Amino acid sequence: MNERDSSEVKSAVRVLELLELLSRAEEPMTLRAIVSELGYPKSSTFNLLATLISRAYVVRIEPESYKIHDAFRNGPGWASGRDAQLIATAQPIMDALRDQEGETVFLGTRRRDGRVRILSKSVSRQAVRFDSDLCGTDPAYCTAMGRVLLASWASHRVDAYLARERLVKITDYTVIDRVQLRKIFDETRRNGFGVSDREAVPGGSGVAAPVRDSSGEVIAALNIATVAPRFDSCKDRLAQAAIRNAAELSYRLGFKGSITSGK
Known part of the structure; x- marks a missing residue:
């Protein structure tokens, strides 16, 4: 054993080798395939996977397959702490x-x-x-998630954002008037969900609802996105589904208060 090998921590090496294996795999891998590939005991491999799932680095696909989370394969990068807990808690709800x-x-x-x-x-x-890459950032003024998040922000911070952000008419439907945008944010807050209909992406529409932590603070938005031709017929149903599932996610994050929606 060389000097480098003697300094390696066995458990850390196993975690890294497991992540490297899953990052190379084009399809989800079964526990049996992972054990066969790496040569680890089945019980310890299962425990390592459970830990990585709890930290949102790995996603479990029923009945018993595993894949590395798309955020770490395609960006924006590695997560930990609050974001990791949020992703791990949200993913089963999102898939369902x-x-x-x-x-x-x-x-x-x-x-x-x-x-x-x-x-x-x-x-x-x-x-x-509808699809979008997990990289970069999106403007908030014209997206359903952004409107939900701005609606819960302090007014002076919203004013600062609107003054700083370059309001671009991305499509013919994009609202860029600051007075009208503030009215949209107010409506979003009253209704309990935000809407973006062909404003951020040509042909793309969606709804979003707020996700709260145990203190009641809005920390995220859950968005259902679709193509515009389908949106008109399912808008109300999607809005209620977004509200209902965002409330369930909030509950799992520790929020025990009541959330009322306007419509």
């Missing part, structure tokens, strides 16, 4: 919501500058669907 409604589900948070950072997604299985 995707299967229930047949549309893509996103989870996003607000950056300090007010823009939206997408943490996780569960992509629709329909042939024609």
Whole structure:
């Protein structure tokens, strides 16, 4: 054993080798396949996977397959702490919501500058669907998640964001008037959900609802996104589904208060 090998921590090496294996795999891997590939005991491999799932680095696909989380394969990077707990708690809800409604589900948070950072997604299985990369940031003024997050922010911070953000008419439907945008944020707060209909992406529409932590603070937004031709017929249903599932996620994060929606 050389000097480098003697300084390695066995458990850390196993975690890294497990992550490296899953990052190379094009499809989810079964526990049996992982054990066979790495040569680890089944029990310890299962425990390592459970830990990585709890930290949101790995996602379990029923009945017993595993894959590295898309956020770490495609960006924006590694997560820990609050974001990791949020992703790990949200993913099963997002996957179930995707299967229930047949549309893509996103989870996003607000950056300090007010823009939206997408943490996780569960992509629709329909042939024609909405999707977006887990990298970069999105403007808040014209997106459903952004409007939810701005609606819960202190007014002086919203004013600062609108003064700082370059309000661009991305599509013919994008609202850029600051007075009208403030009215939209107020409506979002009253209704308990936000809407963006072909404003942020041509042909893309969606709804989002707020996610709260144990203190009641809005820390994220749960978004259901679809293609515009399907949106008109399912908008109300998607809005209620977003509210209901965001409330369930909030409950699992420790929020025990009541959430009322306007419509």
